[in-house]
Amino acid sequence: MPLRLDVRKKLSSRSDRVKAIDLHSSEPWICASLYNGNIHVWNIETQQLIKTFEVCAAPVRAVRFVPRKNWLVTGSDDMMLRVYNYNTLERVHQFEAHSDYIRSIAVHPTQPFILTSSDDMFIRLWDWEKNWACAQVFEGHTHYVMQLVINPKDNNTFATGSLDKTVKVWSLGSPQANFTLEGHERGVNCVDYHPSADKPYLASGSDDRTVRVWDYQTKLCVQILEGHSQNVSSLAFHPDLPIILTGSEDGTVRMWHSNTYRLESTLNYGLERVWAVTCHKGSQQVGIGYDEGTIVISLGREDPAMSMDSSGKLVCARHAELVQANIRSDGARLPIAYKEMGACEIYPQTLSHSANGRFVVVCGDGEYIVYTAMALRNRMFGQALEFVWSQADTNMYAIFKNFKVHKSIKLDFGADQIFGGHLLGVRSVAGFTFYDWQTGELVRRIDVMPKAVYWADGGQLVAICTKDCFYILRYLPEAIAQAEVTERGPDGFEAAFEVVHEEVKESVKTGCWFGDAFLFTNTANRLLYFVGGELVTVAHLDRPMYLLGYLASENRVFLSDRDLNVVGFTLLLSVLEYETAVLRGDFTVADSILPSIPSSHRTKIAHFLERQGFRQQAMRVTTDPDHKFDLALQLNDLTTAHDLIKDDEDVDSNESKWRQLADLAVKECDFKLAQECFSKTRDYASFLLIATSAGDMEQLEELSKLTAKEEIDNLAFLSLFLLDNLEGCLQLLVKAQRYPEAAIFARTYLPSKVPEMVELWRTWLAEDPKLTKVAEALANPQQYPNLFPGWEASLRTEKWLQADRERHRHLPASAYPSQPALWDRRPAEEMQKSPMPAAPAVHMEHKPAFQFPTSAQPEDVQLQPPSGLVSFSQPLVAPSPTSPVKTHQEQPTRDPIADLLSLSALASEPSSTATTEVPAKMFEASPVAAHPMYNETTFDPFELTAGLPATSVAEPPLPPASLKPQTPPTFGSDLFDFNASPATEVANKPPPLHFEQHPQQAERSPEAQRQQKTTEEEDDEDFGLELERQLASLSVAPSGTATHPGATSKPAVGDLDWGDEDEFEDPEEA
Structure with a gap:
């Protein structure tokens, strides 16, 4: 049976002829060196060309990433070796490495070495830490050295293939080859080592259109792979899969099984000749370089071959090795010690435990083997592409073979995939069909194309997962029992399933059930569970993870990555039972379950209740003060919200909470609380608005003190002015050294303070020598009363208005409608009608x-x-x-x-x-x-x-x-x-x-x-x-007439309009 491989195209790009390619070890990048002298770097995930290097005008035949130095090393037909920083795109170094075309480059995995081969028949070793000095020259080939590769199992040895029809193996430190492998009839174009430690194999591709597999220990040819119709230009062993990839000038890439040497598949993307094939350890991606562009494909399954039974026993496959472990801190990698169980006769692609955990089946290479789970004893084997267990009967299984299922079930269409569980599921071009395990009869045909089917332990709930969504159905076996045989139609029993939740928009990668909740990982690397129409996120994963299962005894769910690293997360079954009772509306049962839930999980329960609209219950359950505060605001519970933050002295950290509480207090007309909140957050503008709206003079006075203390002078001035505290306003202006404004303010409201303010103003100006004349130009009304018309009257009015303000200060609010508007008042007339005591x-x-x-x-x-x-x-x-x-x-x-x-x-x-x-x-x-x-x-x-x-x-x-x-x-x-x-x-x-x-x-x-x-x-x-x-x-x-001592005598004229002061120029004339 052929090896079942899923081939998915990840990138397809058109370009000039591609001579060499390389995959980055950590980034989703592939670089391609072109015949026109350029280097292209593509992002495989976004399928975008992200970097371009114009190297030279000659073909670039070799390129390699050096991730630990952020370098890109190129070798071209101008015999130059160039080093670029692929982040900054600058050229780090260049030098002439050979006297002819450079054909291949290999980077040492641990040492600062680079090996290059050329048409000059030499291999050179370069040390970049010694300013790219040539550390060694390897000589022995008699023709072009087309490719070299370092042994992954021994980094001190490497192999080269040459057009002299030989493959040579070399050691660092020795200029001569260790040995030579001969057998090809024409020149050798490519070589590669087998990645497995137990197989000392080396493969070579030649212009004789064959691929030879060598045992470099015995120096014998193990196998010859024939099938290409043109020269074999490139080959590669896949580091994880038992696959040999070969590319030829016939335009095809052939995949051979590395164990059986059977041809598994042939790929042809119609881009003419193949010049390069590469793959990288830890990745399923394969890069292919053609005459007309670059292709990246993904081989095999993304999820690892692992299985865990209900007791926590874990069985994994490492290549062809089976290992076992027992699983017992959330999200942390578990220190699992794997125990070797033995080698498997086939390459495991899937592993699956039976329902009771006694057996484990391995499926791969078109065959299956059933082992005992503990001792790995072979109980059964055969040919199959897939193997599934029945959950109802551990002795029942189904084998999908040659488009038909054994036993008595016969299909009308070819089966694409089968799924186990309480019913046997078969996907075909006609749709998805459930069959009864015992009778093999059709139960129900559903018009959907699932990629996975997950059954709950009780057998009543099933999740059918497609590419973009999943469905939750309820299986009703009693409806089938009550139905007559005549009621079965061509699509089975219509009443066999009830749709619980239809088309949940989540892409399920792996899943399982715990209780009535469906637990799964999605393509966004999140672990979630679905219960009662609600999606609950358990954890955000930092890398692609795959579900192993849920252990109810441990209240934990376990996941693994491709490297078999296992992590676990706590997931309480009591939490699920509480949420299920809430969704049913049965709060009596929910309250009885609540004491069994640890306090550390109460906040999650509260968030669930909040999403369901039960905010009162959520506020009672939650243990998070922040969440409780938010719930109190949603419920307009000002008292609770205030109690939660009033004792916290760190106001700055709770400033947003005080603001939220202030907004709600204003909305609920609790102005006293709003003023407290505004004072806490120093939102004095809002404080002023509330105080003035309420006419609260005490709050205004408090505001004036707070703002004056914090030197918020504009609000302090406004508060004092609204309080008719004119002296305070004047003092504030003086304190701020706003002497001009103080003088003008005093002239308008406090004339008795004008002389003092003028002197302060004059002194302030006199401090600057440039403003001395300006200071001298200021007139003091005490010295120059003639320049201030109505000066004495303004003094008297000041006192009258002061008494008037006192009289109106404590008027009740009921008197406000009868008071004239300020702009309608006539103080002159009011003072005559109601005179106040004047100064003597x-x-x-x-x-x-x-x-x-x-x-x-x-x-x-x-x-x-x-x-x-x-x-x-x-x-x-x-x-x-x-x-x-x-x-x-x-x-x-x-x-x-x-x-x-x-x-x-x-x-x-x-x-x-x-x-x-x-x-x-x-x-x-x-x-x-x-x-x-x-x-x-x-x-x-x-x-x-x-x-x-x-x-x-x-x-x-x-x-x-x-x-x-x-x-x-x-x-x-x-x-x-x-x-x-x-x-x-x-x-x-x-x-x-x-x-x-x-x-x-x-x-x-x-x-x-x-x-x-x-x-x-x-x-x-x-x-x-x-x-x-x-x-x-x-x-x-x-x-x-009245005269003054020393003054020029004037006529006794009382009216200023009479006489002329300048009529008499001296006393004699008077």
């Missing part, structure tokens, strides 16, 4: 304060005007206490002559050299003292004279009648100058005498007064002339 003005020396008459003051305001301050109001005659105060429209027109008479009377009083004091009695008796508008518009001369004492007080003349009342200006800022006097407009004028203005005139802005002055200049000049004429008639001397 500057008093003249030795004058006691006085009180307004009770009837002339508001009931809730007690004003104490400064002594010595004279204020003139209209009318000059005080109304009686009982008479009502007239409004502006009702008051009579002022008489300038009467005003001047009063002024003259005051000026005629005796005075000291320094100051002129007004007797208190005289002031109290004056009409001004009783005027009700005194507390609305007062003027302090010291506000403009920066502390200069007044020497006298005089009454100015009244303004002209043309001065019409103006509409008060609109409120433009929070600190509008409500009571600013027009006198503050001019800084270089001496302080004029105070008089009471018209109510509407008092409210005019300085800009409005300046505009009106331009339109009324003529009226002012006429009024000035009239004033001088009346003063002359009343004999009022200029010396009676």
